[in-house]
Amino acid sequence: MKKRSTPGPSAPSVPEYRVRRASSPLVIDGQLTEPAWKDADTIRLLDNVTGQKPRQATAVRLLWDDSCLYVAYECEDTDAWSTFTQHDDPLYKEEVVEIFLDPSGLGRIYFELQVSPRNVSFDSLILNDGGRRGEGRGPNFQGVTMWTCHGLQHAAVVRGDPTRRGTQDEGWTVEMAIPFSQLVSAPHIPPVAGDLWRANIYRIDHALDHSEFTSWSPTGMHDFHITEAFGRLIFEG
Secondary structure, eight states: OOOOOOOOSOOTTOOEEEEEEOSSOOOOSSOOOSGGGGGSOOEEOEETTTOOOOSSOEEEEEEEOSSEEEEEEEEEOSSOOOOOOSTTSOGGGSSEEEEEEETTOSSSEEEEEEEOTTOOEEEEEEEOSOOBTTTBSOTTOEEETTOOOTTOEEEEEEESOTTSTTOOOOEEEEEEEEEGGGOTTOSSSSOOTTOEEEEEEEEEEEOSSOEEEEESSOOSSSOSOOGGGOEEEEEOO
């Protein structure tokens, strides 16, 4: 009998999210109209340092099936924008939503995936020998952008114009379908009910008069790579 995954290094006071199976097929179009999304609980992102409610809200939901982990973002945004147009451009310098996935739960090797309002993606394999609260990433930290999440599907829909900064927009949504086959550190591919992964979910928002860095599980620092703060994803059957 295969053993189920167990949590990695202890992380006090981190949130848990039960990832439900999709009850019907999902179309990755950024519209979030499929009935299955109504079954998923909602995560509300908080200021990554203070844990306080941000000015512009972000709601996130997750689902899974035998092929993919699905992630949906709904972002309030009066000025959604990005200038980057190529895969693996440094999207994190502008506006973006992100998810970090650590299927092994060890806090040392994990996957970073991002999508911008212009539906440009960034993917990287992260090697991190640090990640402790109050200390930041380790001295041998590496982001391996040569890694590609083959088969990643994503769609972003902006209620406004994401190609120009300073326009009056209403918000944007993103859907992602992340193939389990690419997440090679997972204990089971696909997961089995009860598997536990570590993860965090982020958004970067740059308005003209302020910037916000928000997360599911605040790291307490201006650094998203604090693996000790990663929350827990539990896969339901």
